[in-house]
Amino acid sequence: MEVSIAQSAKLLDGASRIVLTTHVHPDGDALGSLLALYSFLILEGKNVRMILDDEVPRAFKFLEGWEKIEKPGTLVETVDLLVVLDASDAERIGEVKKAIKAPILNLDHHISNVKFADYWFVDSQAAATGEIIFKLFKTVKAKVTDKMAEALFTAIATDCGFFRYANTSAQTLSFAAELVELGAKPQLISEQLDTKPRIVMEMLPRVIETLEILEFGQSGNIASIVLEREVIAALKDDTDGFINYPRNIDGVEIAIMFKEVDANCVRVSLRSRTVDVSKLALSFGGGGHARAAGCTVNEPLANAKAVIFKAAREYMAKGLS
Ligand code: 5GP
Ligand code: MN
Ligand code: MN
Structure with a gap:
């Protein structure tokens, strides 16, 4: 069922x-969205936990509270509400x-959101889920601490390339202010x-x-880079900025980054200037935004x-003709 921000706040309250x-x-x-919402709910006196099926990348360990994020356990637990942030499918x-x-x-x-939840609020005009969380805080007149503001600013700024991408709106900038x-x-x-870390520059x-550039004249070129397994191992999770080299x-x-996870698995990041790459990602079981999307292909790198x-x-x- 589709819900408003006010109804989302009610669900949390209940x-x-x-x-x-x-x-x-x-x-x-x-x-950023996870940690800001967590802080708010703790201040509300809720019994709240953060559970994530992955590691927290080094780059985000300056955000307060990251070490409280737990891994999912093996036993099934029942709670009143599971809040899924910034994710478009289960x-x-x-x-x-x-x-x-x-x-x-x-x-x-995410414009590619498949509405998998019992209750969903999806705003594809928002530059970041952080904008939605900030709106929720405004709706309930939450006290926003400096650490919550830091988490939300990080959420918003990182998703719009520090206010440079097409999703940057007047609201994005005024929320940031x-x-x-x-x-x-x-x-x-x-x-x-x-x-x-120095190793990131050394791997450049x-x-x-x-780098490969496939030239298609009028309709624009496709540029790609590959992060091979060895490079990924050296970089650990510091792979974020690399897509900007082909993109710029x-x-x-369309810019593409292929990350060779293992012999039969490649993570693909897609960026575009004008075409909607979320549809391209969706056709491979992934998703994302019009100009930034991703998917996983379970094949060797060359395939x-x-x-x-x-x-x-x-x-x-097809898209441009
Ligand atoms: P990135 O290339 O930075 O990993 O992802 C770009 C955007 O696409 C992000 O908004 C991310 O959430 C989304 N995205 C990346 N990979 C996937 C995927 O496998 N499935 C879905 N649904 N979205 C993805
Ligand atoms: Mn995200
Ligand atoms: Mn996001």
Whole structure:
């Protein structure tokens, strides 16, 4: 059932045992939204826990409360409400789906959302789930602490490329301004996110070496990079900025990053200038936004590249002609 923000707040208010979760491979929006909502519910005196079927990436460990995030257990637990943040389908939360028995409230902003929850609020105009959480706080007149503001600013800023992507709206900017007034420090947050271990820079030549550009003239080019297994092992989870190298090349319409997870599994990140790559991702069982989406292909790297290139090329030809 579709719900409003006010109804979402009522559902939270009516539950006493609550579990919050978000998507695997969590990003700034996933973790910032999770931690901000957790802080609010703790202040409300709720019995609330955060459960995530993945590790917290190093880059986000400056956010207060990350160490309270638990892994799903093996025993099934029953609670009053499971809140799923920033995830557009049930697979995105991994084992949490099996470990927690409860009605699901899904707060999300993905255009590809499949409405899998019992209750959902999906606003694809929101640049980040963080915007939705901030609206919820405004609706209930929550006291937003400086740490909650920091988490929400991180959520919003990371999902809109620090206010540069097409999803950046007037609301995005005004929410960001309010969050700064509430104590978020943009300079400190971006410094935390931009500072990387030396190995990340040292791996850059090996990543750039894999750059391929497929030229299609008028309809725009496709550019890709590959993170091989060895490179991923060295980078650990610091793989975020690499997609920007193919993306920022003149004449590129679709940028693709292939991450070789193992011999038969490749994670694919898609970025575009104008075409809706969420549909492309959806056709491979993934999802996302119009200009940023992803999927997983269970094939060796060479096959994965071939099928994705073919689909992207056909998609571009169809979408733009
Ligand atoms: P990224 O390329 O940064 O991993 O993901 C870009 C966007 O697509 C994010 O909003 C992310 O949530 C979404 N996305 C990435 N991979 C998947 C996937 O496998 N399934 C779904 N539903 N969404 C994905
Ligand atoms: Mn996300
Ligand atoms: Mn998001």
